[in-house]
Amino acid sequence: MKPLRILMWHVHGSYLTALLEGPHTYLLPVLPDRPPDGRGRARTWNWPANAIELTPEELRDSEVNLVVAQRPHELELAERWLGRQPGRDVAALYLEHTSPEGEVTCMRHPVADRDGLLLVHVTHFNALFWDGGSTETRVVEHGIVDPGYRYSGELPRAAVVVNEARRRGRVTGTDLLPHLNGDIRIDLFGMDAAALGGIEDLPQARLHDEIARRRVYLHPIRWTSLGLSLLEAMHLGMPVVALATTEVVEAVPREAGVVSNRVPILRDALRTFIHDPDEARARGRAARKSVLQRYGLARFLADWDRVFAEAVAG
Secondary structure (H helix, E strand, C coil): CCCCEEEECCCCHHHHHHHCCCCCEEEEEECCCCCCCCECCCCCCCCCCCEEEECHHHHHCCCCCEEEECCCHHHHHHHHHHCCCECCCEEEEEEECCCCCCCHHHCECCCCCCCCCEEEECCHHHHHHCECCCCEEEECCCCCCCCCCCCCCCEEEEEEECCCCCCCHHHHCHHHHHHHHCCCCEEEECCCHHHHCCECCCCHHHHHHHHHHEEEEEECCCCCCCCHHHHHHHHHCCCEEECCCCCHHHHCCHHHEEECCCHHHHHHHHHHHHHCHHHHHHHHHHHHHHHHHHCCHHHHHHHHHHHHHHHHHC
């Protein structure tokens, strides 16, 4: 397909980093002081030249083939800044990154029952649980820019990557860590991790290097879409111990680690991998093989091109 000019906000840096590997031009709103509605280009990722910063004034006179919204109010912003209504005057889709919150019977999506709009989920679990009404729905599973096999497992510890672990304790499962560690050290990485004695503010490349030094990756999250950090750890060649929640049971095959909702089983699995480096390495290699097949960048970009073409065609 012909490369498109796509208006999209810098909301999830890791996700957009993968999407930018495609052939399209992404127009990223930028505002003074770079608030959430105008972050522009990333400052912690090395993004290519097809990510272009434009002010709202510059957007009004720019060619835009497609609007990709990721938060409900972005549809109104796009209409105000472009002078065109998304879904009517310009093609549009809504990319939903998260799982719904609240009672199952009340999980109506903000763009439910919208004509002229595609709703795109990042996991089949999310598509199942969100109620999109009559809005056309598609699923494009995650894709990752391969950081390469980096696993050494030299440190007999487990690594966990969670952002805002203290505020989101039960959601992210950080309340489970004292019940899982036993005699095993668990190193917590992520935004605000220092508040819980962890490590934060590492650039992505260094973060990958550091977690790959740990012998096993622990994914204790109860309720989330599908953590990119889990897929990144599998790319690095790490064995996985994870809760059997949301999309994890689809993403982590048996040979890649241990997936369970039983804390004693998870605790025993951590201990096994910590004390058996050969087993840990074998499971990590299986994890990498699996994740490259299912969450590789080529498949991800090809899926998105199909969805983009459908959205533009109307």
